[in-house]
Amino acid sequence: MKNKLSKVITTGKIGSRIRYIRENILQVPQIDIAGKIGFHQVLLSRIEQGIGGSVDMLYGLINYFYSNKIAASELFEPSDRVENIQVYKLKTACNKRMDAFVFAERMRFVRSAVLNISQKEFAEQTKTHQPILSRIELGKSSGATDVILNIINFLYSKGIDAKCLFDPLYDIHLLKPEISQLSIDEIIKIQMDAKADLTKALRKMELIEKYLEKINTSE
CATH class of the missing domain: 1.10.260 (434 Repressor (Amino-terminal Domain))
Structure with missing residues (x-):
């Protein structure tokens, strides 16, 4: 982190x-x-x-x-910058939408897979009533502004970039501890290796299918 x-x-x-x-x-x-x-x-x-x-x-x-x-x-962004905040311009408009369900899915992932704590403990740490937190995690409630800010600031205090909760383009799985400690080059290498393995697997499947097709034809 x-x-x-x-x-x-x-x-x-x-x-x-x-x-x-x-x-x-x-x-x-x-x-x-x-x-x-x-x-x-x-x-x-x-x-x-x-x-x-x-x-x-x-x-x-x-x-x-x-x-x-x-x-x-x-x-x-938690810093005090306002006028000089870095406003990133996207090449194309983003069609993915942010809503209570997207936030709920991301928050559940951060709590369970990144922080690895129970909902009860998370509620205590963020000074939120657990029933309210439960409804937020189910996407049944957007939550009050102060509740969401408590969650954001708690995540920042744990070294987690909470901005990603509101970025529909961000792959939330990159927050996993075993991934977040890696450098960009290491992440790229893992992705390339995974693609290479997938290519090999697809090639094997293609050969198997051709072999089975040949057997069926000969029969």
């Missing part, structure tokens, strides 16, 4: 970054984005001020940004 981070992500940081991307990158008024994501402009104004908003609205904004070729996971 990466080094633990002492800085935390807050609603204020998220709101400031949403406003920065809207005004400086997309250059569109609040009312336009609010209409696109299906929320009232007043709610968007509140979330930009860091004093309101919902997790579902965050998902709507994330999907809107990705559809406009902006990597919205940077909204959850």
